[in-house]
Amino acid sequence: MLRYTYCTSCKKDFIIKSQATTRPDLQMEKGDEFVLNCKNCGKTEKKHINDVKAEIDNRLLIASLALGVIATVVLWIYFGAIGTASAIIPLLIWQQQMSSVKTFNSYMIKRK
Template sequence: MKLSYRCESCKKENYIKTKSNTRLELQMELSKDEVKEKCKNCGHTNTKHINRLHAEQNYYIILLGVLIAAVITILMWDFGFISTLTATIPIYFWMGEQKKASAFNSTMIRRK
């Protein structure tokens, strides 16, 4: 999961990688209500409240699930086991990412 925000100066999307699954965990990780990030496009320093961040799926993790499914399919091909179970591996990764992003976006913290 990656968090996105729009730069105030150039209006481009910027991304923050985090291990926090909810806004409350992010607040506890940062120990404050605001995130200070520098825009990767124009260099402008943005201060965003945690509620202004939006979670999106990390497609590299879904791609990892596709690669794992391909490797398992190749290994099982020699044994004669071709099944639809290997097709469910990327779907499992995709659903996990979607669930994490939805959980983050559905909660808000109280502004002080």
């Protein structure tokens, strides 16, 4: 899951580096408001925790797709048709990512 916000000056998105899976976890890590420096225009801004949005990390989906294909081929060679069950690996990863993104984006912190 990627967490990102935007610069109000240049309107570019930039990624928030954090391992927080929920907005309260991110709040505990960064606080209600935190200062970000835009790498594009150099402006320093104060952002509220609700300004951070989440989206699916496509790199993880591509890696899981590759893993699923490799596992399916290897298991097909050794076990036959039962190896096709490993083709659901990317679907499980995608479902978990969608659930995490929905949970993160749906919960908002009360502004003070």
